[in-house]
């Protein structure tokens with residue numbers, strides 16, 4: 444039985460990936476700070492949870508590990524701008540350090556889930572591929588690019604390194620994120636009958652379902668090293684390259700209730716149309732999900748009450764809440780408790 448260390452395992456993608464790997468017979472070490480709750484991963488005999496910061500992973504955590512999927516990140520542009528230093532430390536430095544430690548510990552494979560956002564902006568008539576110049580516009584995208592540049596040179600005959608540049612992900616996950624385009628549109632439609640769309644709707648953005656991208660992670664764990672080592676793969680599908688305006692209309696048509704579209708924000712400066720030919724040609728992999736299927740899946744999950752806490756689903760909002768409450772708790776906590784002070788111990792007791 445192979446052991447996979449998944450970092451960021453309690454996150455949106457991790458909490459879909461981990462049960463998939465367990466179901467496929469892997470033993471999983473799920474490492475996370477669990478900022479979004481430790482309840483997103485169900486107990487399983489082959490699952491061990493490691494509550495640790497990715498910047499402080501001890502060498503022992505990698506002993507006996509066959510592969511690492513390094514999902515950990517401050518995971519979107521607005522959070523990256525607010526927490527710039529932490530974003531470089533976590534998304535770039537900690538991942539390079541983890542890859543280096545993994546190589547030293549004899550781990551044979553390392554997968555870096557990066558992002559198509561490092562293409563930033565390209566003219567609408569251009570379709571970028573893995574060889575195109577990158578143009579990262581945000582701290583988040585820049586940190587992802589630095590991580591790619593840091594881990595790829597570690598690839599050699601004993602250590603397979605693969606980079607996945609994922610399209611914007613959508614679909615249901617136990618750690619739901621409504622700060623992602625299709626997910627947020629669907630929430631708006633379900634809650635108020637209005638799809639929020641970022642201006643001006645002509646910007647191109649590729650999309651991939653969370654089940655599809657985690658299928659690719661599982662595939663890359665077993666793919667022949669000769670085909671994937673030292674390679675970058677865009678992960679998504681040519682048919683799921685969307686302009687946000689038409690995407691909103693497609694989602695409106697797919698949902699079982701009448702909805703309108705409402706524009707918000709300043710015009711989005713990110714726009715990229717991406718080719719996904721390489722992953723299909725190399726691995727024979729094709730995405731299964733359409734945007735309409737994903738929107739319906741989320742709509743149904745909302746109808747069935749499967750998203751208990753909305754607060755945690757907006758990544759930046761939740762990090763802000765944690766920081767606010769950390770301050771309040773630090774100011775009020777005494778003797779390790781709040782209203783429930785722990786029993787007082789006499790001097791000498793418990794020694």
Ligand SMILES: NC(=O)c1ccc[n+]([C@@H]2O[C@H](COP(=O)([O-])OP(=O)(O)OC[C@H]3O[C@@H](n4cnc5c(N)ncnc54)[C@H](O)[C@@H]3O)[C@@H](O)[C@H]2O)c1
Nearest residue numbers: 451453454455456475476478496497516518558609611612
């Ligand atoms: N979701 C997308 O649309 C998308 C698209 C492209 C790339 N990606 C990349 O995929 C990865 C996973 O994204 P996600 O959507 O699951 O994000 P997420 O925010 O849901 O998950 C990130 C996880 O990392 C954990 N974490 C953050 N800092 C940590 C630290 N210092 N130590 C330990 N744990 C820490 C968080 O608790 C969280 O569970 C990220 O690297 C992201 O950049 C995501």
